[in-house]
Amino acid sequence: MWRAIASNALTLLIVALVMVAGAIAWGKAQFTAQGPLDSAICLRVAPGSTMTRVSKQLEGLDAVSSGMIFRLGADYTEKVSQLKAGAFLVPENASMEEIIDIVTRGGASTCGTEVVYRIGVTRTDVLVRELDPVTQSYMKVAEYFPDVTGNDATEVPEKYTQVRGANDTRYRISVAEGTTVWRIVESLKGVDFLTGSIEESEMPPEGTLAPDSYEVSVASDVDDLIARMTEAQTQRVADVWAQRADDLPISTPQEALVLASIIEKETGVPNERRQVASVFVNRLNQGMRLQTDPTVVYGVTNGNGVLGRGLRQSELQSKSPYNTYVVEGLPPGPIANPGLASLQAAVDPDETPYIFFVADGTGGHAFAVSLADHNANVAKWRDIEAQRTSQ
Template identity: 80%
Template sequence: MWRSIASNALTLLIVALVAMAGAIAWGKGQYTAQGPLESAICLRVQPGSTMTRVSRNLQDQGAVSSGSIFRIGAEYTDKMNQLKAGAFLVPEKSSMAEITDIITRGGASTCGTEVVYRVGVTRTDVLVRELDPATQSYSTVAEFYPDVTGNEATEIPAKYTEVREASDTRFRISVAEGTTVWRVIESLKGVDFITGSVEVDEMPAEGTLAPDSYEVKVGSDVDELIARMTAAQDKRLAEIWDTRADDLPISTPEEALILASIIEKETGIPEERREVASVFVNRLNQGMRLQTDPTVVYGVSNGVGFLGRGLRQSELQSDSPYNTYVIPALPPGPIANPGLASLEAAVNPDETPYIFFVADGTGGHAFAVTLADHNANVAKWRQIEAERAN
């Protein structure tokens, strides 16, 4: 009898163990299998949230089939207590394991709201943008102009005030190609989500702040941001200089930076940069003056403010070291912060015979080899200007 009871008990135990193993295997399969989410979502995890609360949210949004299995899987993989606050993009069909990794790995938020503080050549603005998880594209929901030099400030919208305090909002400072150091520093004075002073005793050297988009955290130090910009430009210039073409009429990285800044100010068309660079390289090789207006403008303004008018004859004939209508060489320093494409163009220009160019009315330029052809292109441009004035 006791032998029969023991045998039955052992059988039940084996059945139970097999059932448990099967349940565990099924649960693991559910945890790692493709999820039910039909389209991407933005999952917001508030500070102080628990995995239980998040799992319920995910189940309510149709991202997981079972909140319980999600929690058990997180516990089994030792990620139950690694939850990070933020806004996270959860792609369609994500498995529970993939979602767990997304919300526990840390780092910057990957979706939701972002504030972009844009430093432009002539003005600075602030955009509040929202990411559509389905299309993964941003749309602007609010915009204003901060109170900085050169701006006509506008009222700060309520939406900005709202997202400014949200824990999952991302913040970026974007610096456009062709800005001057003065413009960048003045604009940074209007950023209310970073700290520190930009009242520096000595401004960074012109051209040394890399145009780019910089993600920052609320309360981060402005001096550290400026150091990041400077380090980025140093790194770019060093790498670009190592790839330079042979027989260039420039002999140092500093001269490459100067030439790149002129290219940056002469054209906003990416496809033209190497062609414009070829004109300046050809002129330098032939001992010709560069005769470029942006350098003269910089000599007049010293990179401060925005000239906002045409050049006067007296300025075109001045003895300024930046007057390339007079000096037969590069100016003594950069005239703006050039971007990566202009740096690349400066050291690897196209091979062309061109020594002239002028605006063609489309935003680009007409190039010429001879003075006669150039004068014809200038006449066409003057006609376009006259027609636009009427």
């Protein structure tokens, strides 16, 4: 009798163990399997949240098949205590394992609201935008112009005030190619989510700040941001100089930076940069003066603001070191902060016979080898200008 009882008990124990093992295997399969999400979502995890609260959010969003398995998986992988606050992009069909990794790995929020402080050549604006998790493209929800030099300030929208202190709001400083150091520094003075200040004596040299998009956090120090920009530009110049073409009429990385800044100010058309570079390289090789208006403008303004009018004959005939109609070779320094593409064009120009170019009315330029052809292109451009003026 006791033998039968022991045998039955052993059988029941084996069955129970098999069932437990099967349940564990099933739960693990559910934990790692594709999830039920049919499109990406933005999951917001509030400060102080727990895995239990997050699991209920996910269940409500139909992002997981079982909140209990999600919690058990987080506990089993020892990630319960690693939950981060923020807004996280959860892709379509993400498994519970993948979601736990997303909300515990740390770093900046990957979706939600973003404030972009955009520093342009002539004006600065603040853009509030939100990421559409499905298309993964940003949609503008608010915009205003802060009270900085060159701007007509507009009222701060309520949406900006709402997101300004939210824990999942991301912040970005975007600097356009062709801006001057003065323009960048003056604009940064109006950023209300940065700390610190830049003294006049601490102004970086012209051309040394890399135009780019920089993610920052609330209360980041402006000096640290300037240091990032400087480091990025220094590295870019070094990298392109190491890959320069042979037989260039420039002999130092600084001269490449100067030439790149002129190219940047002469054209905003990407596929023209190397052609424009070829014109200046050909002129330098032939001992011709560069004769480029942007350098003269910089000599007048010193990079502080926009000239806002045409150049006067007295300015075109001045003895300014930046007047390339008078002085030979490159000006003494950069006239703006060039982007990477212009730096690359300066050290690897197209091989062309061109020594002239003028605007063609499309936003680009007409290039020429001979003065006669150039004069014909100039006449066409003046006709276009006259037609526009008469309209």
